[in-house]
Amino acid sequence: SQKIEQNSEALNIQEGKTATLTCNYTNYSPAYLQWYRQDPGRGPVFLLLIRENEKEKRKERLKVTFDTTLKQSLFHITASQPADSATYLCGCGNNNAGNMLTFGGGTRLMVKP
Amino acid sequence: NAGVTQTPKFQVLKTGQSMTLQCAQDMNHEYMSWYRQDPGMGLRLIHYSVGAGITDQGEVPNGYNVSRSTTEDFPLRLLSAAPSQTSVYFCASSRRQGRQPQHFGDGTRLSIL
Numbered sequence: 001s002q003k004i005e006q007n008s009e010a011l012n013i014q015e016g017k018t019a020t021l022t023c024n025y026t027n028y029s030p031a032y033l034q035w036y037r038q039d040p041g042r043g044p045v046f047l048l049l050i051r052e053n054e055k056e057k058r059k060e061r062l063k064v065t066f067d068t069t070l071k072q073s074l075f076h077i078t079a080s081q082p083a084d085s086a087t088y089l090c091g092c093g094n095n096n097a098g099n100m101l102t103f104g105g106g107t108r109l110m111v112k113p
Numbered sequence: 114n115a116g117v118t119q120t121p122k123f124q125v126l127k128t129g130q131s132m133t134l135q136c137a138q139d140m141n142h143e144y145m146s147w148y149r150q151d152p153g154m155g156l157r158l159i160h161y162s163v164g165a166g167i168t169d170q171g172e173v174p175n176g177y178n179v180s181r182s183t184t185e186d187f188p189l190r191l192l193s194a195a196p197s198q199t200s201v202y203f204c205a206s207s208r209r210q211g212r213q214p215q216h217f218g219d220g221t222r223l224s225i226l
Binding site for chain 1: 117144146148153154156157160161162163168171172205207212213214215216217218219220
């Protein structure tokens with residue numbers, strides 16, 4: 001069955017450094033990936049979308065890559081700030097009706113001042 | 114903008130009780146869906162709808178019913194609550210066009226004793 005894996009261990013980094021989060025998929029060929037941010041007690045909030053024919057996408061301090069050979073997406077936050085501390089979710093989509101996504105378990109990011 | 118509104122925010126049930134989780138969106142989105150989120154397992158799709166009067170099953174539909182009589186509302190019914198249904202439930206909506214971001218509510222935290 002299709003599987004989306006994210007690092008379940010929390011990622012702790014120092015303020016100002018670049019945070020890199022990983023999303024790996026198996027038994028699956030997503031047409032696109034979406035990244036979401038989730039704060040405690042809140043619903044996920046959409047950040048970025050990248051399509052299978054795109055290698056990289058940027059938005060302000062955020063960058064996402066999509067490598068269909070490695071079956072992997074990387075999510076980068078440059079010049080990280082304590083306010084970036086949250087759980088980040090990777091969701092994979094397949095142009096299906098309903099725009100449903102298959103999600104990974106999320107990675108918690110802690111940025112220390 | 115209210116976006117996606119879920120009620121109640123918290124609920125405690127006894128095994129065997131039934132209840133309905135409410136979800137409403139004011140963005141005129143065609144697509145709506147229900148996910149459950151359990152620790153370490155990410156978001157799993159329960160049911161989804163591509164428009165009023167049309168629903169379909171997701172990955173984990175057993176024990177849940179849905180209906181979609183209007184574009185705005187998509188309630189989720191637990192028929193006979195079981196402890197395994199203790200979870201955080203999220204409702205999401207999106208526009209019909211493919212690859213659209215999901216807009217999530219802030220969830221209903223449900224405990225089954």
